[in-house]
Amino acid sequence: MRTDRDLHGLGVPGAPHPSGRPSAVEPSNAVEPSNKVPIVDRRMLLSLLSIGAAEALLAACSASASSAPGGQPSAPNTPREAPAGPAAAGMVAAAPGQPLPPIPPPHPGPAHPTFHAPGRTQQIALTIDDGYDPQTVAGYVEFAQRSKIPITFCPNGAYRQIWDQHAPALRPLIEAGQVQIGNHTWTHHQLPGRSDADIRADVEKNEEWIQKTFGITSRPWFRPPYGAHNQHVDGVVAEMGYPRILLWNGSFGDSTQLTPDQLIGLATRYLQPGTIMLGHANHPTVLGLFDRIQQLIAERHLQPVTLDTMFGTSRATG
């Protein structure tokens, strides 16, 4: 069996960076990361190769940026205005925010790796991870505010100095149900091979920060760093109240620095009905593409939703 890993000779993910930032490109693992080696659709792979960026485009959370958290952002890339008009797909009603419910207790259950929407739907879920570039985090928050598009953020508390300043802007969106927060660990170190206690501590520390900062629980959604997980990891986090193992079946590929053409090429390919789309608030390339992404969503009559909406989970239930 030939896999993307075989074809590209990609090694194992690099050792975690002490700061919590990933330090090397990880295997792409195609579009459905799992503990099993995936079988890659050959046409898809060839298409990816044809745009010259197969190795890392779909990888989760790898990093090549030089800017450290709190460091100098890259060259300015001012977000453009969103397409005008109320017909843009994905807009949610500007309902007044509801007071956030009390944080519910954990509800452990069998682990359920999740790659895409259940059943046929026009819904998509934009899931945006990490957040080690201040400019990109700010740009995503502003995009959520002006576009009204539902987004699920999976930030690492290791980057709290970047995220915390946006809590006042994000809280009303969270209260309105437009923004959801998932758990992606505090450190962003990969989990397989670590002790149960270490895994629990990493997840719990991030949850405590999320609760304190955003007033909401991240349960039951857990996105493993790098998409690296196995039955053991899944079992540990499911027992903690994170039975929803959040994976994906489409990606902006922006865990590494892309050109705008590469990123929009992947957006065009993967923004399809039912997609759980993976993106990262790590590189500013996406900032100049928000209007084109919004246009794609509108043209295709896609309906962006949070994971809670897509799967009927609830922050009130946890």
Ligand SMILES: [Zn+2]
């Ligand atoms: Zn990540």
